[in-house]
Amino acid sequence: MQKAIQVKNLCYKYQKDEEELTAIYDMSFDVYEGEFLAIIGHNGSGKSTLAKLLNGIIKPSSGDVLVYEMNTKDEDKIWDIRQKAGIVFQNPDNQIVATIVEEDVAFGPENLGVEQKEIRKRVDEALETVKMSQYKDRKPHQLSGGQKQRIAIAGILAMQPKCIIFDEATAMLDPSGRDEVLSCIRHLNKENKTTILYITHYMEEIVDADRIIVLNKGEIAMQGTPKEIFSQVEPLQQLQLDVPNITKLAYMLKKEGINIPDGVLTVDEMVGCICR
Template sequence: MKELISTEHLHFEYVRAEEENVLVLNDINISIHEGEFVAVLGHNGSGKSTLAKHFNAVLLPTGGKVLVDGIDTAQPDRVFDIRQRIGMVFQNPDNQIVATIVEEDVAFALENLGIEPAEIRKRVDDALKKVDMYEFKEHAPHQLSGGQKQRVAIAGIIAMRPECIVLDEPTAMLDPKGRREVLNTVMELNREHSTTIALITHYMDEAVHADRIIVVDHGDVVMTGTPREIFSQVDKMKELGLDVPQVTELCHRLKQEGLPVPDDVITEEECTAVLKQLLQ
């Protein structure tokens, strides 16, 4: 599997005039492969969003390097190539929506690239269908729900046809229904269209669906593994100020009470099966 994003001893600090610099990322060495769904977890201020912004050259390292499909993000003449490969969706969809009609917003970046109108029409329709927003193509974005707005923002990135989409806490401002809509869209893009996904989130039930989890704490990568490997370490996650899925927490407490419960329950279906067995 091709390595799409990699960091080599990535170091980043915010430089402050007449004050001590603020270290945010320290010696980060990770990789994200083509077609993979990776979730990045960490408490507020851990550096996870700063890390995400390095993936498409929004931020540049102060030490080490970030490679996107072999391209060093520090090369100023390759920023366009990098951002064609890596699209980014931010927390607040209102910050990414620029037009007054949904389909015009999705077409905005394509028009700026000088793409032929017929190709733009095709890409816009395809992108809106992929996020299940085609029927809203002539609506005004301000009339949409938060989850619908975020799906329009994702469609705008999909239309660019990147190899990877980085989502920086895309559901943080949404209600449960909007969160489900966006997560389902992300999972469908990954599993049905082989889009590489890097999801920065503080919702553990979203991270459960990833292929791999990276946990960041105070600018360091402290854990990496499958969701089952990560969430089975309940005490360590709590030491880092992080939660685990509710079903994992429930089974952990049952085990502390002496009941024969496995360590690696991470889905509602698994928890239901465990409880049924205990009650028999």
């Protein structure tokens, strides 16, 4: 499998007045092309710092990040890197720059110097993908949170990235807005084969990820499939992390002596177990 991103012995230190704070310690992992990789961790574990390092918004204090073989320390490559690996943050209001939806989506490719006819095509396609075509002439501030976040995603899509990093992109949305955005992200991963790096505090969102990396105090504490990770209810609790509600229910029933396997992730699996 081709590697989309390579993280090699990555360290990052914030400089605060006289003090140094190490946010990422000697971290190494690869992200494979087409993968849906989830990253979880308690507040302050280094997720956002890592996200910003992955597309070169900040540079490693030591070690390297390679995005499609391009080193984020290489200033000449920084626009190529940002085009290959886009990032969507938590607050959609901070990511929208224009006063009309379609102008906002066009902003990225315009900055990349894409020609007008091609921009038109990309904007239409991106809005179609996030199911927001009918809102193209609207003002972004008249949209709901979920709609605004989908516009922010369209803005990234119009740059045709191979990989998109989402840093708690659904955290400020209500449950229906969260579902809209998440189904759009799953579609990108499954249909367009876009590599997804998905940072979240909502465990239910990542039960069908390909892999989960758990961060703790700037280091990788655990990694594995959702089943492998969520089977470990107590180690996760020690890292101040939860498991999906249905997994917790299965775990508690098992503790009461009921014969249920570890790492039940979905309601359907639970129903299957109980019926048996």
